Amino acid sequence: MIVGVDLGTTNTGIAFLDGDTARIIPNDRGNRITPSVIAFDENGEALVGEPARNYASTHPDRTVFGVKRLMGDTLTIAFGSVQRTPEQISACIIRKVCDDAQAYLGERIRAAVIAVPAHFSDRARVATIDAGRLAGLSEVHLINEPTAAAIAYANDSPRKRNIVVYDLGGGTFDVTCLESKNNDYTVRSSRGKADLGGRTFDSIMRTHVVEKLETEIGRPLRDDPIVSHHLEESIERAKIELSSRETTGIAVPFVSASGRAMHLECEITRAQFDHLIRSRLEETIRLIRLAVQEAGFDRNGSDTLVYSGGSCRIPIVQSLVHAAIRAPEQYMANPDEIVALGAAVYAERFLRRNASRTAARRTATEGARLRDVAAFNLGVELDDGRYVPVLPRNTPIPATRTRTVTTVSDNQSAVQIHVLQGDDGTAENNHSLGRFVLSGIQKAARGEPRIDVVFSIDENGITHIAARDAKTRAVQKIVVAPHRTGTDKKSDHDRVVALIRDVRVLLEKTRVDADFERECATVIADAEKAVSSKDPTYLAELGVALETVLLELTTILESEEARFEGA
Numbered sequence: 262m263i264v265g266v267d268l269g270t271t272n273t274g275i276a277f278l279d280g281d282t283a284r285i286i287p288n289d290r291g292n293r294i295t296p297s298v299i300a301f302d303e304n305g306e307a308l309v310g311e312p313a314r315n316y317a318s319t320h321p322d323r324t325v326f327g328v329k330r331l332m333g334d335t336l337t338i339a340f341g342s343v344q345r346t347p348e349q350i351s352a353c354i355i356r357k358v359c360d361d362a363q364a365y366l367g368e369r370i371r372a373a374v375i376a377v378p379a380h381f382s383d384r385a386r387v388a389t390i391d392a393g394r395l396a397g398l399s400e401v402h403l404i405n406e407p408t409a410a411a412i413a414y415a416n417d418s419p420r421k422r423n424i425v426v427y428d429l430g431g432g433t434f435d436v437t438c439l440e441s442k443n444n445d446y447t448v449r450s451s452r453g454k455a456d457l458g459g460r461t462f463d464s465i466m467r468t469h470v471v472e473k474l475e476t477e478i479g480r481p482l483r484d485d486p487i488v489s490h491h492l493e494e495s496i497e498r499a500k501i502e503l504s505s506r507e508t509t510g511i512a513v514p515f516v517s518a519s520g521r522a523m524h525l526e527c528e529i530t531r532a533q534f535d536h537l538i539r540s541r542l543e544e545t546i547r548l549i550r551l552a553v554q555e556a557g558f559d560r561n562g563s564d565t566l567v568y569s570g571g572s573c574r575i576p577i578v579q580s581l582v583h584a585a586i587r588a589p590e591q592y593m594a595n596p597d598e599i600v601a602l603g604a605a606v607y608a609e610r611f612l613r614r615n616a617s618r619t620a621a622r623r624t625a626t627e628g629a630r631l632r633d634v635a636a637f638n639l640g641v642e643l644d645d646g647r648y649v650p651v652l653p654r655n656t657p658i659p660a661t662r663t664r665t666v667t668t669v670s671d672n673q674s675a676v677q678i679h680v681l682q683g684d685d686g687t688a689e690n691n692h693s694l695g696r697f698v699l700s701g702i703q704k705a706a707r708g709e710p711r712i713d714v715v716f717s718i719d720e721n722g723i724t725h726i727a728a729r730d731a732k733t734r735a736v737q738k739i740v741v742a743p744h745r746t747g748t749d750k751k752s753d754h755d756r757v758v759a760l761i762r763d764v765r766v767l768l769e770k771t772r773v774d775a776d777f778e779r780e781c782a783t784v785i786a787d788a789e790k791a792v793s794s795k796d797p798t799y800l801a802e803l804g805v806a807l808e809t810v811l812l813e814l815t816t817i818l819e820s821e822e823a824r825f826e827g828a
């Protein structure tokens with residue numbers, strides 16, 4: 262059984278395809294979504310979902326909300342004496358919803374499609390796959406959340422549509438434009454912001470309320486623990502209430518002032534709230550216009566607007582979006598479930614189509630195809646600090662591009678390459694994916710060596726980088742996904758685990774001869790032994806062997822793609 266998981270900043274949902282219909286799987290409490298909250302109690306035991314949220318009111322220091330925004334960071338989070346990485350925390354959430362699904366379906370869950378924001382960084386994507394693996398899944402794929410929402414909406418529809426998905430959840434915003442017909446989806450453009458969502462609005466509203474209360478009481482309140490505790494829960498509740506009422510109140514009891522306890526109250530109207538968040542919403546409107554233009558849809562060229570994410574329930578969101586995009590069909594039936602449903606459809610129909618048992622299912626899934634796009638420009642820094650894109654935003658993925666680099670001084674034996682994501686012409690204003698060094702270049706006059714650096718983005722949106730000498734075709738030194746390389750034992754271990762996965766993924770989609778396939782299988786088997794042995798020398802050796810195989814696979818895939826493009 263393969264399921265679709267929406268691992269959200271605030272809530273996590275899980276769904277499966279039941280015949281032709283995607284269905285949400287309720288958790289062990291019967292709820293259709295599970296709060297993305299984790300706590301570790303005094304005994305070090307993990308609490309996930311509702312129990313963790315309840316525990317948070319008495320043990321805020323042992324609880325974490327919104328771990329999704331930390332995915333890809335190399336920090337660890339302490340819960341008393343327990344320390345966990347963001348991947349390990351997300352793994353607990355994935356494990357919990359998969360356990361609930363197993364109990365509900367009576368079937369073991371080994372594979373999942375996990376939805377991620379279209380504008381999730383490379384590191385965050387790798388961390389999400391790692392989280393799935395740590396949760397015990399043997400097969401993990403990613404899909405972009407707005408793309409999943411479109412698939413849930415247009416599932417099986419024979420009509421050709423131009424769809425705009427406006428996805429505003431708890432932590433992220435994306436807008437994606439795509440064409441669909443008969444289960445064939447082509448994403449045309451995607452824009453977004455990784456740090457804009459319901460939590461942003463909560464924090465804006467909280468600042469406003471604290472300022473009002475401070476004026477009333479005449480002393481600073483922002484660091485007051487009692488005030489913080491009360492606002493934690495009441496702000497979000499008040500915000501949600503303003504979606505159906507014009508006015509709401511926030512009460513903060515037992516605040517000490519002039520030696521006595523006061524009960525403070527603050528009223529906030531919908532008009533005030535709208536005013537507070539308006540400039541952030543206008544950013545989303547600007548991005549919709551840009552995405553629609555980049556997609557080649559004209560202003561009225563979209564026939565369908567799909568809303569996804571709980572923050573779309575805010576009335577002003579809908580009125581601003583509606584004014585910007587005049588789509589005759591608008592859909593907002595289940596904005597906090599639609600992503601999990603779409604991920605489930607994609608999992609079963611697009612990834613499992615060959616395994617369909619009945620003729621009817623085969624017909625339904627024949628031709629199911631998804632082409633998504635790269636959400637960021639991927640490029641390199643030049644010697645003078647300028648930035649040049651190599652793989653531009655909105656390139657259909659998977660994609661591969663090669664850039665040839667050379668030396669700037671005579672007999673130079675190494676070149677440093679700085680890989681970045683972003684739009685700015687100056688490298689330092691973009692987001693660095695990592696620097697790596699190509700060493701062992703044959704001594705020659707400057708400008709003579711030619712080294713091909715191969716950049717590829719796979720269908721999970723993850724970047725891979727490899728390099729080879731263009732003249733001799735010899736591998737110089739290959740570095741794949743620079744952030745995964747490291748010198749300490751733990752990162753060598755993790756790097757080999759990640760490389761095994763990358764080789765498997767690439768091997769699956771590349772046509773190779775039997776000899777090379779056997780070679781790959783041997784390297785993978787040896788690498789697995791190295792992983793269990795934990796021997797640092799053995800791990801480092803197999804790391805190099807895997808990188809070499811990966812480079813060859815990338816080269817084969819690249820030539821296939823070149824043929825395809827030239828055809």
Ligand SMILES: Nc1ncnc2c1ncn2[C@@H]1O[C@H](COP(=O)(O)OP(=O)(O)OP(=O)(O)O)[C@@H](O)[C@H]1O
Pocket residue numbers: 267268269270271272273329406429430431432433434458459460497500501502504569570571572573574575596597
């Ligand atoms: N009626 C409502 N009015 C305003 N906001 C709402 C309403 N219902 C839910 N929200 C907000 O929607 C957000 C949760 O939405 P959702 O579950 O889609 O997000 P998520 O999937 O956890 O986040 P993301 O997709 O950004 O990672 C929360 O910030 C919540 O406060």
Ligand SMILES: [Mg+2]
Pocket residue numbers: 267269270406430431570600
């Ligand atoms: Mg979401």
